[in-house]
Amino acid sequence: MVEMKIFGLALDEKAQSPVLILKDEARDLALPIWIGPVEAMAISLVLNAVETPRPMTHDLLVRVVGGLGGVITAVEVVALREGTFYAEILVAHGPAGAMELKRIDCRPSDAIALAVRTGVPIRVAESVLAEAGTRTLDGAKAEFGGPEREKWTEELEKLSTDETKYKM
Numbered sequence: 001m002v003e004m005k006i007f008g009l010a011l012d013e014k015a016q017s018p019v020l021i022l023k024d025e026a027r028d029l030a031l032p033i034w035i036g037p038v039e040a041m042a043i044s045l046v047l048n049a050v051e052t053p054r055p056m057t058h059d060l061l062v063r064v065v066g067g068l069g070g071v072i073t074a075v076e077v078v079a080l081r082e083g084t085f086y087a088e089i090l091v092a093h094g095p096a097g098a099m100e101l102k103r104i105d106c107r108p109s110d111a112i113a114l115a116v117r118t119g120v121p122i123r124v125a126e127s128v129l130a131e132a133g134t135r136t137l138d139g140a141k142a143e144f145g146g147p148e149r150e151k152w153t154e155e156l157e158k159l160s161t162d163e164t165k166y167k168m
Contacts (some may be wrong), residue, residue, distance in 0.1 A: 001076060001123035002029065006047065006116070009040055022111065022122060030134045031077070033085055033125055039109035058113040062149040069093055075100070075111035077124040080131050087111040090120075121140075 004168050007023035018040035022031045035043075044050075055063065065072055070093040079086040087108040092099045098121060115122045124133075 001125055002027065002129060003123050004009060004029070004119050005122070006032065006043070006112070009044060020109065029129055031129060031132060032134070033108050035107075035109035039107075039113055042064055042113040043109070043116055050158075053070075056115055058110070058114075062114060064068050065091055070102075072114055072118045072120055074121045075108075075115045075122060077108050077111070077122075079125065080128045083131075085128070089114060111120075162164055 002024050004022040004024045007021040008029060010021065011017070012019050013084050015034070017076045018037055020033045020035050020040065020043065023029065026028045035036055044153045045052065045056070052059075062072065067077065068093045072089060073091045073092050076090065077085055080084045086111075087106050088103040089106055089111050091104060093102060094100045109127065112122060114120075
């Protein structure tokens with residue numbers, strides 16, 4: 001697993017869909033993940049320190065996990081199958097000294113919305129980076145690994161960070 005940080009949120013103008021970009025500065029790796037607008041807003045609210053009068057769904061989930069004695073310890077993007085990313089939330093629970101780690105299947109956007117609320121690491125499997133990652137986001141020639149190289153390169157070239165709805 002490679003620990004990554006949120007590099008930014010952009011808008012894919014063709015699909016009118018937000019794109020979350022994760023980046024590992026040390027290895028100069030980036031991973032674009034197309035997400036829904038609601039999830040993009042949920043992530044953006046926290047990144048921009050926007051207070052809401054009532055808990056949002058992801059805030060509620062963090063409270064529920066804590067209320068049941070669990071602790072979210074990390075989130076991981078674990079697979080890419082047929083163009084769909086898969087993630088897991090890692091939750092430690094149980095009595096002190098005998099805590100058990102549970103992995104809960106979820107969408108990457110929801111996992112990352114939880115990660116920004118709890119400050120836990122965001123990790124990505126090496127196999128996912130090999131298939132859909134890039135070495136650079138600068139310039140028109142992003143270089144991707146795996147069979148989906150051309151698709152991802154075309155999509156990244158079309159992104160507009162100047163006219164993004166999801167400010168960081």
